[in-house]
Amino acid sequence: MKNSKGVKIGIILGIFFSIFLYANRGEEVYNKVCSQCHQLDIPRDKLMKNFFEMNNTLLNLKAPTISQISYSMKQKIGDPREDIDIQRMEVSAFIADYIIYPDKQKSVLSPKISKFFKTMPSLKGKLSTEDIEAISNFVYDYDQKDKGSKSVEYVSFERALKQAKKENKIMIIQATAPHCRYCAKMEKEVLKDKKIVDLLKKEFVVVSVDLSKEVLPMDLRVRMTPTFFFIFVNDKNEKVKIKRIPGAWSKEDFLDILKESIIAKNAK
Ligand code: HEC
Incomplete structure (x- = not known):
């Protein structure tokens, strides 16, 4: 030993x-x-x-x-x-x-x-x-x-899926649109925050879908942008939706949402 x-x-x-x-x-x-x-x-x-x-x-x-x-x-x-x-x-x-x-x-x-x-x-x-x-x-x-950790790295859905499975991370699919004020606000104020970027890097893989150019994968639907879907891939290779969060959030609230989704994943 x-x-x-x-x-x-x-x-x-x-x-x-x-x-x-x-x-x-x-x-x-x-x-x-x-x-x-x-x-x-x-x-x-x-x-x-x-x-x-x-x-x-x-x-x-x-x-x-x-x-x-x-x-x-x-x-x-x-x-x-x-x-x-x-x-x-x-x-x-x-x-x-x-x-x-x-x-x-x-x-x-x-x-x-x-x-x-x-x-x-x-x-x-x-x-x-x-x-x-x-x-x-x-x-x-x-x-x-x-x-470094100044901004979020977005990847394609296919790559996110592979990575989420391999590295046991949560996939976030973010639905955005070009003239969406609240998307820009999130991008500028929240998704550039060091604490959030670091946590995203460690525990998540993020996909950003511009609805004016692409459709959401997995038949996901939204009523507004931005909307964030939290998904993880279980042992049986099933994609499990943890939650769906519409709208723009403060840094503090978004950080809580991220932490809660980690807890939810670990509980499943
Ligand atoms: C004597 C000066 C000099 C040295 C020493 C030098 N470079 Fe360059 N390099 C340049 C110049 C000038 C350019 C821009 C013109 C060009 O693209 O050829 C350049 C361009 C490049 C490009 C191409 C960028 C493009 O245009 O796509 C790369 C890659 C590169 N250098 C890497 C290196 C690396 C690595 C080293 C060290 C091992 C190095 N260079 C050493 C002068 C130099």
Whole structure:
């Protein structure tokens, strides 16, 4: 018994340290190589002013920021709402290719921004395979790290279903509409609150359905927007509705609704 526990702890520590070293290696490669030209992150309003009002004379950037690159790649490569592991691989492949064979034709950045830069020089022969893998993950994760827990991550219904089952999380399906004032209010005031975003990340997967473009899954119906459905997938693979919450709520009340739904799930 004791021994197997020891082995288990050893394995867990091993995984922990390899992730840790791996993450550090990405940062090291950034500092040693990429930072000569790419800054990590610059506040959005400053960037906008620099590019769109001052022709890059405010910041005199040599290259787009890592945060800009990370964000654009996730928007343009693969489907960010489908499988995140596949997208990570596709994005890594893009970076691995770009740093050896840079070519603006392949660029994922808006031409309005990339026009300020010369094509990146090739780094062929300067990085090992491990370096390339580490820096690719570093760049992929940068935008996520940066956005961190500031906003809710929405996923497709299919992915939410898989994830809810695998990770034993509650699926929230949020029905919204473009000119819905209370949806915007929820989005701005409640779904950006750190406590709520953190809890959502930990215990829930969230699907947002714009009723002007899509229909709700599972034959769900609403009379008003926003409406939030709380659903979980049980051992028999049945989708169990926990509750349906119409309307906009205060942070405090929404937090209570989330906590109550966790209790309700655990009781079923
Ligand atoms: C000597 C300067 C320089 C260095 C060093 C450099 N880059 Fe770049 N990079 C640029 C410039 C300039 C651009 C924008 C023009 C372009 O897309 O080629 C760019 C663009 C990119 C793009 C493509 C974004 C797009 O347009 O889609 C990626 C990805 C990238 N760099 C990653 C890296 C990584 C990772 C490193 C470090 C391993 C690195 N760069 C090192 C100058 C540099």
